[in-house]
Amino acid sequence: MTRSNDRRRSYSAELIESGITPPLLSARNLCFEMQGQPLLQSVNLSVRAGRRTIVIGPNGAGKSLLLRLLHGLIPMTTGDIYWKGQRFSRDAQSAQAMVFQRPVLLRRSVLANLKFALKVCGFVGPERARRVQDALRISGLMDVANRPARVLSGGEQQRLAIARALVCAPELLLLDEPTANLDPAATSYIETLIDMASGRGITVVMVTHDQGQARRLADDLVFLQDGRVEGTGVASDLFANPRSEAMKAWLDGRLHVRREEM
Amino acid sequence: MDIGVLFLQSFGLISNWDSNLSEIVFLSLQVTVTAVVLACLLGLPIGAMVGTFRFFGRSGLILGMNVLMGLPPVIVGLVVYLLLSASGPMGVLGLLYTPFAMIIAQTVLVTPIIAALSRQVIEDLWMEYAEQFASLGVSRRARIFALLWDARFSLLTVVLAGFGRAVAEVGAVMIVGGNINHVTRVMTTAIALETSRGQLELALALGLVLLIVSLVVNIVVMAFRGTIVRGAYA
Amino acid sequence: MARFVFRSLLQRAVLVAFFASNAVSAGDVILMQSTTSVQNSGLFDYLLPLFQDETGIEVRVVAVGTGQALRNAVRGDADLLFVHSKEAEEDFVARGFGLARYEVMYNDFIIVGPSSDPAKIGGLSDVTEALRKISDQREIFVSRGDDSGTHRVEMTLWGSTDIRPERASGAWYRETGSGMGATLNIAIGMGAYVLTDRASWIAFGSKRDHIPLVEGDPRLMNQYSVIAVNPLKHAHVNVHGARQFIDWILSGAGQRAIAAYTMDGRQLFVPNARPD
Numbered sequence: 001m002t003r004s005n006d007r008r009r010s011y012s013a014e015l016i017e018s019g020i021t022p023p024l025l026s027a028r029n030l031c032f033e034m035q036g037q038p039l040l041q042s043v044n045l046s047v048r049a050g051r052r053t054i055v056i057g058p059n060g061a062g063k064s065l066l067l068r069l070l071h072g073l074i075p076m077t078t079g080d081i082y083w084k085g086q087r088f089s090r091d092a093q094s095a096q097a098m099v100f101q102r103p104v105l106l107r108r109s110v111l112a113n114l115k116f117a118l119k120v121c122g123f124v125g126p127e128r129a130r131r132v133q134d135a136l137r138i139s140g141l142m143d144v145a146n147r148p149a150r151v152l153s154g155g156e157q158q159r160l161a162i163a164r165a166l167v168c169a170p171e172l173l174l175l176d177e178p179t180a181n182l183d184p185a186a187t188s189y190i191e192t193l194i195d196m197a198s199g200r201g202i203t204v205v206m207v208t209h210d211q212g213q214a215r216r217l218a219d220d221l222v223f224l225q226d227g228r229v230e231g232t233g234v235a236s237d238l239f240a241n242p243r244s245e246a247m248k249a250w251l252d253g254r255l256h257v258r259r260e261e262m
Numbered sequence: 263m264d265i266g267v268l269f270l271q272s273f274g275l276i277s278n279w280d281s282n283l284s285e286i287v288f289l290s291l292q293v294t295v296t297a298v299v300l301a302c303l304l305g306l307p308i309g310a311m312v313g314t315f316r317f318f319g320r321s322g323l324i325l326g327m328n329v330l331m332g333l334p335p336v337i338v339g340l341v342v343y344l345l346l347s348a349s350g351p352m353g354v355l356g357l358l359y360t361p362f363a364m365i366i367a368q369t370v371l372v373t374p375i376i377a378a379l380s381r382q383v384i385e386d387l388w389m390e391y392a393e394q395f396a397s398l399g400v401s402r403r404a405r406i407f408a409l410l411w412d413a414r415f416s417l418l419t420v421v422l423a424g425f426g427r428a429v430a431e432v433g434a435v436m437i438v439g440g441n442i443n444h445v446t447r448v449m450t451t452a453i454a455l456e457t458s459r460g461q462l463e464l465a466l467a468l469g470l471v472l473l474i475v476s477l478v479v480n481i482v483v484m485a486f487r488g489t490i491v492r493g494a495y496a
Numbered sequence: 497m498a499r500f501v502f503r504s505l506l507q508r509a510v511l512v513a514f515f516a517s518n519a520v521s522a523g524d525v526i527l528m529q530s531t532t533s534v535q536n537s538g539l540f541d542y543l544l545p546l547f548q549d550e551t552g553i554e555v556r557v558v559a560v561g562t563g564q565a566l567r568n569a570v571r572g573d574a575d576l577l578f579v580h581s582k583e584a585e586e587d588f589v590a591r592g593f594g595l596a597r598y599e600v601m602y603n604d605f606i607i608v609g610p611s612s613d614p615a616k617i618g619g620l621s622d623v624t625e626a627l628r629k630i631s632d633q634r635e636i637f638v639s640r641g642d643d644s645g646t647h648r649v650e651m652t653l654w655g656s657t658d659i660r661p662e663r664a665s666g667a668w669y670r671e672t673g674s675g676m677g678a679t680l681n682i683a684i685g686m687g688a689y690v691l692t693d694r695a696s697w698i699a700f701g702s703k704r705d706h707i708p709l710v711e712g713d714p715r716l717m718n719q720y721s722v723i724a725v726n727p728l729k730h731a732h733v734n735v736h737g738a739r740q741f742i743d744w745i746l747s748g749a750g751q752r753a754i755a756a757y758t759m760d761g762r763q764l765f766v767p768n769a770r771p772d
Contacts, residue, residue, distance in 0.1 A: 073396055094399045104394035107412040116408070120398050348572030348730055356732070358573055359527060359558060440558035443541070458677025459536045460700035 023082070024049040024172060024203050025070060025092075030079035032065060032227075039065055040227045043079070047172070047220075052194070052204040054218035054235065056211070058250060061224040063207040064101070064176050070205065071098045071174050094121070097170035101177045103161035105149040110141050113149050113164055121168035131167050138196060139163035140189070155186025162193050166202070173197055175206040179213065191217060211251065215239060223247045272467030282444070287475055290448040293361050293435070294428045297368035298376075301424055304369070305376030306417065310406045312377070313384035314392075327381065330374035335367075339437030342367045346438065359446060363438040371434060372424040379420040380413075387413050418487055422480060429476060449475070524553045526737035529566075529574040531645055532675035534720065535559035537695035537764050542757050547744055553737050561644030561675065569593060569723075572730035576738040577723040580645035580693075585721055594723035595735075600745055601754050601765040602719045605649060607710035608680075608697060609635075609689040617689070623713040624657045631659045634668040636688035640679050641671025645718075650691045653715065693718050695764040720765070745769070 023046035030043040040062045047053050047070075055063050068074045070081060072093040083092035106113050114135050118128045136142045139159040144152060149160055158178055165173060175194065179187040194217060198204050208214055214221065218235035223244070231238055231247040242248040276283065312323055344350050346358040346366070357363045387409055395405055410417065432450035439446030441455060449472045456465040534540060535557060544555045555576075560568070562579040569577050570593050577594065579585060588594045607617065607626055615635040617626040630637050639661070640647040654661050661669040670688065672679045676696040683690035684706050692700075697708065710716075722745060724738035744750045751767035758764065 068393075071397060073393055090399075093397075096397075098393075098397040100393065104391060106391075106408065107415075117398055120400050120404065347568075348732060350571075353572065359556065440556070442556040442558060445556055455535070457681070458532060458675050460677055460680060460702035462681075462702050464701075 097165035309380030335433035339434030563643030
């Protein structure tokens, strides 16, 4: 198929040879301040290729902000982000795709939204048509392909946003609480879609405050509270054995009060 | 005088006015539509660029554009007259007292309106799109086109505002066009002339015609809008 | 589809611009700066087609106040002047901007006012006495105030009294800064006195209860002249076309045409070209 797929295959081959899984994306001592307020402090984390990393934590922990920094939308105050061991660059950003909590859809048809993304990443002709059909099929939007995107239901809009994020075959898919405003049925559809994306070898980083969703989807877990990482590791281990009091409290459903307000 | 009687008389007069009404209406539309198209070609990209790019002097430029929306037509007429006059820098072109001069004046009048209003429309849309476009890696050029296209419904209203200003304007076209019969006489200058002749009923009737022309243009634009709605989803 | 519609609209715009250019490049054309009073009288609508039939020359008239007409001509924006302010015209020619001044026709100025005539000027044949009475009674007098030929005549008439009406500007003396028609509209709306040329008055369509009150004073004569713009000042002027118009308007045919122009059965202008 395309060159990027060849590259990914050889990258995977390297991983198998070396016997370790080096991070696809990592953050070192990431700090972000706004008007002197530290919103993220010394965040260290690694996103391993091919896995689903879920960032959880209470509201206001800085989860969405972290996602934007990892995607290069907002410059960090200090610290470093590495993509495949290299400093984060524009190329790294174009190998990622992001889906926002409230889907940002063009004021055009479903079809035109997909075509727009494909045009931006340089697909034309029959290959573009093939990818459009694939996206419509996986998102179940075939029947509404010619409807204006913004008259779709909330669930359909978010499915379109994810399908659009996937059309250019990103290596990493970033999702910022994609199901926060959706009912259980729509949520389930989105989760299936995420499952399918990761089944295609796409690495996923998703922010959620929904514990159940985290348990369903997470391979790896990052627990964020008050702008700090208060626990990170393989999800099953961490859920069974939370490393910090803060995380334990949150998992138990105890109310959290920000430290500086105490 | 009773306004109702005046209106009735007006309709009677317009039906047997000796001057060539259709010629005047057609010239009005020629001049104004051309000016509005030119103003869009200039003003929409300016509005889109100022609405989405951050650069030094931007707020000053926005202030300037907003102030220019209130340009007095007579001042525009005077400046364009001085430019196009035989003794002016562009006198050799021989454009004074031609429809071109009126098109230039109206373009100058309408461009700031199109630019300033579209800037606001585009900037509001850009607030919504900015992160998504950065994420997709949309180029600056593609951004401008995408925003102009996606804001098309609001921008049509902007264009109609520009058209309204241009078609109703008299001060500038009077000075640079000269209100020459069969050459530069348009609806508004004809109204001014009939008013000054004391033919108030006829002036009023011409005013009603202008209103009807404006109505027809608005209907055509709305039909056109229906076309692009269908086109957007095809 | 939408793109197609947009493109065809663009083509339409280009076509519109093209058609507009036709209007510019039509045959032999002369540009005449004239006054609102002659335009409002309708004389040009009658006269110019006759001239065009005979010579094939199209005359384009820009009607402004005499003062502005002369200034526009100084800038080269005219081939020909058809105006009514003797002193300013002679000055224009003396400064080399015009070739020669030819008197064409005249009519007269009149003072019109409400038929109730509160200043009691009706029937006076001495115009300065009438002005003095209006000023004494503080009755509203509306002036053009626009440096036009009519305005200059009015200022000359005030100059022959000891009254300085500018001092009462805004009180009983109102300056409109507008053309003859607009000024008549205002004067009639205010029930005020106003100086107007007779042609504008006869042609004016909305007189209500205003009537001519003062006429016949020799100082109220309104002389119109034509002047061709000097090509030595502005090389682009169509001096040939301008000369043809002057020759025609001064000829028997032109003079007869002026005399033949009537409105409501009344002759508006009296031809008075001097036979060479």
